[in-house]
Amino acid sequence: MAKEEEDDKLPDKHAAKEFYAKYEPKEILGRGISSTVRRCIDKETGKEYAAKIIDLSSDSPSEMTSLEATKQEIEILRHVVGHPYIIELQDVFESPTFIFLVFELCKNGELFDYLTSVVALSEKKTRYIMKQILEGVRHIHSKNVVHRDLKPENILLDDNLNIKITDFGFAKQLIDAEELQDLCGTPGYLAPETLRCNMIEDSPGYSFEVDIWACGVIMYTLLVGCPPFWHRKQMVMLRNIMEGKFSFSSPEWNDISDAPKDLITKLLVVDPKSRISIEDALTHPFFHTMLFDQDIASLKQSLRRDSRRYSKISQIALKIHHRVFDPRQKFQWAIRVVRAMVRIQRLKYTPEPLSLETARFDPYRLRLLRKVVDGCAFRVYGHWVKKGEGQNRAALFENLPKTDLKQIYVNNLNNFT
Numbered sequence: 001m002a003k004e005e006e007d008d009k010l011p012d013k014h015a016a017k018e019f020y021a022k023y024e025p026k027e028i029l030g031r032g033i034s035s036t037v038r039r040c041i042d043k044e045t046g047k048e049y050a051a052k053i054i055d056l057s058s059d060s061p062s063e064m065t066s067l068e069a070t071k072q073e074i075e076i077l078r079h080v081v082g083h084p085y086i087i088e089l090q091d092v093f094e095s096p097t098f099i100f101l102v103f104e105l106c107k108n109g110e111l112f113d114y115l116t117s118v119v120a121l122s123e124k125k126t127r128y129i130m131k132q133i134l135e136g137v138r139h140i141h142s143k144n145v146v147h148r149d150l151k152p153e154n155i156l157l158d159d160n161l162n163i164k165i166t167d168f169g170f171a172k173q174l175i176d177a178e179e180l181q182d183l184c185g186t187p188g189y190l191a192p193e194t195l196r197c198n199m200i201e202d203s204p205g206y207s208f209e210v211d212i213w214a215c216g217v218i219m220y221t222l223l224v225g226c227p228p229f230w231h232r233k234q235m236v237m238l239r240n241i242m243e244g245k246f247s248f249s250s251p252e253w254n255d256i257s258d259a260p261k262d263l264i265t266k267l268l269v270v271d272p273k274s275r276i277s278i279e280d281a282l283t284h285p286f287f288h289t290m291l292f293d294q295d296i297a298s299l300k301q302s303l304r305r306d307s308r309r310y311s312k313i314s315q316i317a318l319k320i321h322h323r324v325f326d327p328r329q330k331f332q333w334a335i336r337v338v339r340a341m342v343r344i345q346r347l348k349y350t351p352e353p354l355s356l357e358t359a360r361f362d363p364y365r366l367r368l369l370r371k372v373v374d375g376c377a378f379r380v381y382g383h384w385v386k387k388g389e390g391q392n393r394a395a396l397f398e399n400l401p402k403t404d405l406k407q408i409y410v411n412n413l414n415n416f417t
Helices: 002-008 017-022 066-079 111-118 123-142 192-199 209-224 234-243 251-255 258-267 278-282 296-301 308-321 327-345 356-361 367-381 393-397 405-416
Strands: 023-031 035-042 048-055 089-094 098-104 155-157 163-165
Touching: 017 023, 017 089, 023 048, 048 066, 066 089, 066 098, 111 155, 123 163, 123 209, 123 258, 123 278, 192 209, 192 234, 209 251, 209 258, 209 278, 258 278
Parallel strands: none
Antiparallel strands: 023 035, 035 048, 048 098, 089 098, 155 163
16 A cells, blocks of 8 residues: 555656656655655666656746756756766656656765764864865866855765765856856855845845855864854844854864864855955865874974983984884884874863763763763754854753742842832
8 A cells, every 4th residue: 555655656657758668766765845856776777876856737937937947957967067076967857747857876865964963073074075075166166157055955975975066956157257146045054245135235246155155164064063153043143144253162162173163264254255265275284184294303393302202203213223124114103103293283182081070060061971962962853953152952951940939039029028
């Protein structure tokens, strides 16, 4: 019975015989307002794909039809094709009532869902993902296309957790330094200039820089598990965006180094002309960590001459100088030295040891407990939860005794009399 109900939801086979001749539709992967995404299998090769089935029957004559919007998206997708971090459009089938878009299948789903499951990413994983996002955006911009709706929900992850930028429904190809005026995108990721030109008369339009702003919002969100401008009152959130009002004051930022904070600060600049470019963002120190290119001289220069580490390094260098060259041993030694230097540099970001006293009065201050609390908040509320400037999700679970209203009444009565 369930199988029959599932089949009833599929488009009429007579109306889309070309699609059904080549692909076999399977289970539903997701739903939209007027579309459904299904896993499908190529009957000839057995390869899996994702088919986005768009229903054209709900089109309103007064608005841009789904057919026109979809054809515009197809044109953009074909224009930006050929990059490893852009979703690949495999096939297109059109019938009187449906359009079938067949994409490569990304089995790990949306970056948003992945982030929800892990709450926040390490600097290493954030670096890996953000480098791919920026490279994908650079390719899009090189084709004179602005995406306008970059967010974790529109970034898919393949089997190897490589990203694929998708959903080009709001994308637009710019001609001759054209500036846009229309308001589109997702509120929390809108750039200040997008809001300004729709709220203030005679304001200039916006261009490619809106995607760079969205990259800054995504990077902030990946590192700490909440967007920089989120507020339960949308007007307050929009005002924060227009003023560029965000901070690194929440406890999560205590464990994060200065390089990613500096890059976020340069990405989230209110003035689009002063905002960092994609090229400069990709050459930022956050993406260029030193690993094995340090020698003894540079290490010694970073230490005081009267320090124990300096003398120890000098002794090791002396021994190596009088010893037969051994590549394996030198490589192992280099690894130990680099690890030691990294640990020294990161001492100020090392979280404090677990303390029962601290855990009793301020559990959110401890990194180990903070991850547990954040995970619980996501499972309970199912969305971003932020508690003001110095956010503390642990406050959501506090069970403190309520104020004795009767006692307050008695006190006020005594004061009055």
